[in-house]
Amino acid sequence: MRFMVARESVEVIKTEKLTFTYAGRNEPSIRDVGLSIEKGEFVILTGPSGCGKTTLCRCFNGLIPHFYQGKLEGEVIVAGLKVNEHPTYELACHVGLVFQNPENQLFALSVEKDVAFGLENLGLPREEIRKRVDWAMKVAGVYELKDRAPYELSGGQQQRVAIASVLAMRPEVIVLDEPTSFLDPLGAKRIFEDIYKLNQKLGITVILVEHRLDLAAKYATRVIVMNDGRVLLDGDPREVLSLEKTRLLGVGIPKATRLYQLLKNDGIPLKSGKVPLTPEEAAEAIKEAFKSD
Amino acid sequence: MIEVKDLRFVYPNGVEALRGVSLKIEDGEFVAIMGQNGAGKTTLVKHFNGLLKPTKGDVYVDGVNTKDVSVATLARKVGYVFQNPDHQLFCESVEQEVAFALKNFGFDQETIEKRVSWALQLLGLTQYRQVSPFMLSGGERKRVALASVLAWDPKVVILDEPTIGQDYAQKEKLRQFIMQLRTQKKTVVIVTHDVEFVAECQPRIILMKNGKIVADGSAKEILTNPEVLLQASVIPPQITQTFHYLKDIGLPTNVIDVYEARETILEFLGETKK
Amino acid sequence: MSFFEGLKFRKVSSPIHDLDPRIKFVFVLVIFVLAVVFAEILPLLFLFILQLPFVLLARVGKQWLRSLKGAIFFAVLIFLMNFIVSFIYAGYVVTAQMIENAFTMTFRFIVLVSSFSIFFLTTSPDVLGLALEQSHIPYEFCFAFTTAVRFVPVLADEAQTIMDAQKARGLELEKGNFLKRVRNYIPILVPLIVNAIRRSLELAEAMESRAWGATKKRTNLYVLKPKREDYLLAFITVAILALAIYVKIFVPIPKITQILRISA
Numbered sequence: 001m002r003f004m005v006a007r008e009s010v011e012v013i014k015t016e017k018l019t020f021t022y023a024g025r026n027e028p029s030i031r032d033v034g035l036s037i038e039k040g041e042f043v044i045l046t047g048p049s050g051c052g053k054t055t056l057c058r059c060f061n062g063l064i065p066h067f068y069q070g071k072l073e074g075e076v077i078v079a080g081l082k083v084n085e086h087p088t089y090e091l092a093c094h095v096g097l098v099f100q101n102p103e104n105q106l107f108a109l110s111v112e113k114d115v116a117f118g119l120e121n122l123g124l125p126r127e128e129i130r131k132r133v134d135w136a137m138k139v140a141g142v143y144e145l146k147d148r149a150p151y152e153l154s155g156g157q158q159q160r161v162a163i164a165s166v167l168a169m170r171p172e173v174i175v176l177d178e179p180t181s182f183l184d185p186l187g188a189k190r191i192f193e194d195i196y197k198l199n200q201k202l203g204i205t206v207i208l209v210e211h212r213l214d215l216a217a218k219y220a221t222r223v224i225v226m227n228d229g230r231v232l233l234d235g236d237p238r239e240v241l242s243l244e245k246t247r248l249l250g251v252g253i254p255k256a257t258r259l260y261q262l263l264k265n266d267g268i269p270l271k272s273g274k275v276p277l278t279p280e281e282a283a284e285a286i287k288e289a290f291k292s293d
Numbered sequence: 294m295i296e297v298k299d300l301r302f303v304y305p306n307g308v309e310a311l312r313g314v315s316l317k318i319e320d321g322e323f324v325a326i327m328g329q330n331g332a333g334k335t336t337l338v339k340h341f342n343g344l345l346k347p348t349k350g351d352v353y354v355d356g357v358n359t360k361d362v363s364v365a366t367l368a369r370k371v372g373y374v375f376q377n378p379d380h381q382l383f384c385e386s387v388e389q390e391v392a393f394a395l396k397n398f399g400f401d402q403e404t405i406e407k408r409v410s411w412a413l414q415l416l417g418l419t420q421y422r423q424v425s426p427f428m429l430s431g432g433e434r435k436r437v438a439l440a441s442v443l444a445w446d447p448k449v450v451i452l453d454e455p456t457i458g459q460d461y462a463q464k465e466k467l468r469q470f471i472m473q474l475r476t477q478k479k480t481v482v483i484v485t486h487d488v489e490f491v492a493e494c495q496p497r498i499i500l501m502k503n504g505k506i507v508a509d510g511s512a513k514e515i516l517t518n519p520e521v522l523l524q525a526s527v528i529p530p531q532i533t534q535t536f537h538y539l540k541d542i543g544l545p546t547n548v549i550d551v552y553e554a555r556e557t558i559l560e561f562l563g564e565t566k567k
Numbered sequence: 568m569s570f571f572e573g574l575k576f577r578k579v580s581s582p583i584h585d586l587d588p589r590i591k592f593v594f595v596l597v598i599f600v601l602a603v604v605f606a607e608i609l610p611l612l613f614l615f616i617l618q619l620p621f622v623l624l625a626r627v628g629k630q631w632l633r634s635l636k637g638a639i640f641f642a643v644l645i646f647l648m649n650f651i652v653s654f655i656y657a658g659y660v661v662t663a664q665m666i667e668n669a670f671t672m673t674f675r676f677i678v679l680v681s682s683f684s685i686f687f688l689t690t691s692p693d694v695l696g697l698a699l700e701q702s703h704i705p706y707e708f709c710f711a712f713t714t715a716v717r718f719v720p721v722l723a724d725e726a727q728t729i730m731d732a733q734k735a736r737g738l739e740l741e742k743g744n745f746l747k748r749v750r751n752y753i754p755i756l757v758p759l760i761v762n763a764i765r766r767s768l769e770l771a772e773a774m775e776s777r778a779w780g781a782t783k784k785r786t787n788l789y790v791l792k793p794k795r796e797d798y799l800l801a802f803i804t805v806a807i808l809a810l811a812i813y814v815k816i817f818v819p820i821p822k823i824t825q826i827l828r829i830s831a
Contacts (some may be wrong), residue, residue, distance in 0.1 A: 001569060130788065255489060
């Protein structure tokens, strides 16, 4: 089920029979992963802890196999580049990775300097760096904080700086590995809204690894559920999240969706067609049952 | 019983983290302290086992002023499980890790053995007894940290952000575990901003903002009060939000849990059908 | 922990903060050398007074006084050592000359402390890193420097948390004899080291993801370009140096005791 938002369909990430075993481990961390992600998609990647989500993310920008040693089988092609044939710094211009802990991805002593870090590494001309840094800080909403030191920022602000510094490299894809784990719900909600904006306004493909589906699910065009290193389910969020199988795997489906599921099982005549992901949608579906009397 | 009287706390760097907090937690209560990051939640609970001492005001644990006793003495009664297990694990084996506190408290060898086995069993870690804690997964390490505190059987258990970075299945396990602690008549205090988790557990909620308590009451009262939640920047649980949208067709707005929601709707449908 | 708090720099702007750190460093170095070369109180007093406008312009008076206060212990020590040694050497008599000499040595120390404190108080590590980079020091080294400044306070916080976590498990650091006390720190050091390693791995991962090592010719967003103020400071520095050399060679500097005609 490939979902497209009225753009020409261009494949940005493709994996085929991708299997990876970390050096020193007996079992592969991901097995036989075959995915095709198209430009402009907003993909949520979820599944129980230790299911291989992070490992898969590392394959997208070449941290695997360049930084993490191990046995890589199958193929990963990102923006037309075979990952094992191109160094991480080259792939970094196509795929930006944002990590879970904001504290460990900010190195500089000011926000502006941090956002510039990647571009400086690339050795771009100074004027170009200046232009892109200002742009990225504005888009990520941290321009006002540009002279602040990282310890002066809240967790949400730090994570937004991390997004800006990745954005400055102008990638086609942004991969975020549980970016809101350390944030409170309001901070998390704002980050998700910002990511959605990037996806909508700039057409950046988003791959978001998340447990917090109650806040994030509504933005996704596609949900991929992994378990034990394999892709188990892949498709429209409303469909995937309403499957009994998803719930039994231990995926935290939004409570609004769960309520819909329960009432449906009770035989209540709810508004059919659209499985709700948000409270508003759930309320709408439930109202239908009251009308039908 | 924990009693806090007009507690104020200022960090050495001048940050005023608590500005006049008063509360009482009875034996056997289950309390969630909620609020945004930086609201003073962790600072407050660090006073319960004496890690921090009041700048002004007093904290009493079972009638004893925390200013008068050492952390080690208070810790016997008040167990504190930190957010990140990696801030405490250091032993070569899970067994030693769990025995560490017991040795510090001067238990005899026989009791230590017994308690370690008991705690490992309680958290389903018996099979890892001889394994290095560093070889375990994140969720398992969290359980080792929990076992290492529960081993000395404290009366009060504080869990700081227990659900952070946990998947749904792990959270569900944690919830069942807390329920088990409650049947053992323990006082459980969790510091959290996970509303959905709280909606499922239904503890008493103490809501904080800027170093002050803005609300204190049952989960149902607090989570269905939009004004109070807004004030503390907490997003209501999805079910509560859903029922908020259903207000105009006559459904009640004080629902927080999904199963309760289903019962309520079935009941109302039954009524409207009649 | 207050020492680590000191590493949490805030970006401040003042005529002194904005000076080119390289020229500022040369200036401080000249003061340092002169303070060592001159052993008379008058030139040292001149060097001290020379620093006051910098302190005022940079508005770091409070911090500057604090660093001088920190030096008091050593200052007293230096005074006493000098005095006692000359006292014994002179055959157990006290002279005004002796007191002046001991005082001069102490004052020299204060001038040195003051000059370096002004430099570090008005130069953020960020700018210092940049200066290192533009002085053709390998980038890896400069990066290590700024990253260390960035993470030392973070690690200090972490150490505090670990200490709290272990105290909550009944660890009493101050218990037992010396050897036992040292061993008490193992439960704190192990998690601290393990976490530092884990953190550095995550950092490396993030660096890789941001094109670390893409090219040997790295650009820096900022460039240090000497401004008019910097040339002015450079001029002042050269003038002081020239004056000092002239005085050293041609002008006999009187001692206070001589001026006041106090005979030994």
